[in-house]
Amino acid sequence: MAPRWKWKGAEAKALAEPVSKTVSELQSSLAQIEVSGFLSSCNVLLSVEPEQAEVLDRCCFGRPVVSAEKDKRWIQLSFEEAFFLFYKLKCIKISLRGRSLENEVALWRSMRSFKTNFAISYKAYSHLRSKNWIVRSGLQYGVDFVVYRHHPSLVHSEYAVLVQFICGNDRLKVWSDIHCSVRLTGSVAKTLLVLYINGNVNTENMNLPLCLEDYTVEEQTIRRWSPELGREDETRT
């Protein structure tokens, strides 16, 4: 499916401001003033200047928290987003219970303690972000993530992503699961993309974010074909 740009000129705007460039801007913007967030059991709350909030929005990290404060903005980050900013982009600091977590291992372990599948989910998230796709929650479509080619204000998301750990067989187990996911994503004009995360399930290994290097990601799309629409009479050409 070709990308569906939302308005005339959107594609040109996207070409003029590649995602990678905006992400670099974000890195420098956040690094200038030490940006710090604190970890809760389900998210990381970040306090930023209005300009930084704007760059975060342009790269689609986090959701703004509505507040009456004029000079500060509060942004709510998912674990994946927060860890990516902390570990990969190295542009935020995170504290837990008043203490700043310098060490990525401590943060990793804390997040894993709060969210069981965090390691796999994060691997998928960072895999997609590393390819410069915008990654958002896919909950409203019954999937893990939806990915956009550029900012959601410019383009519709093309893929609905389900993450499957190679040792687990908990998604798309039966045919009705396949029907459900494919038809649902198809009805909103997205292609179902399954990310298979291969790696060692050794629990000891998984205690360190280094285990991420051992994981590989395989991408597979699942599409439904309609025989009524798929016919082409060659003799008519």
Next chain:
Amino acid sequence: MEEKDWEVSSSSDNEAGFPNDDDEEFHSGGSVPKLQFRVGSSKARWIAELGLAEVEVKRGKLWTTTGIIRSGKTYCFIEEALYLSEIGELQILGNEDEIVIPLKDLYEKMAEEKSGCSWDNYEVYRYLKGLGYILGRNGISWTLKDAAITRPNGEEESACAGECLEDKGTVTKLLGDMQICDAKAVFDVYLPNSRFKKSSPGEPSFVACFSGDSPPSKEDIKVLQKRIAAPLMFCHVAQGRASFFSFSSIDLPVLP
């Protein structure tokens, strides 16, 4: 305070204007084709030992896209025989006489699943044939010169490849492949084509595969894809409806 929530606009994806359920119209209205049932049409004789029917009388252009040719004779598989009988184009005869085998007996033969085609294979065959597609059994040539029909001795019935393989080596190879995989490649499917030639059919549009009760595993898909060059389409049949899914390995592009 203005809250620019671009997430909201993305939920307008729902009004994408994509057909909601394209299949519904087709199934409820026109599932029974309006055909004239002809008596005195083509005739074929069922040969139990081969699991095939040998065509004795040919009527109509349908034989350009049905049946395999061996040494100048045309044979058809159980699914082809049953389909043509259903639409009144073919009468199947018994062993020695001129008595037509009733449809009921043909359905029973199909249900026994001893002739290389299972019932859900047949549902897909019938559905696609009705839409004009051309189907052949995967791994079986449409036509072979100077080859007699033989069933390899002592070989177990190969559920997917059919019994009429001339080359014992081929059967062993195919059986060997089948052992590592729960999913089976059953039909080569070609787009509707009035100029189809059995002597040079070209590459199929896709190969219809069946993985049974559960969706195919990633490993099974790999095994099949290694063996088959054409795109694979996995069929799921439930309550008389056939659905087709393709599972494709991709590499999401790195964006600028």
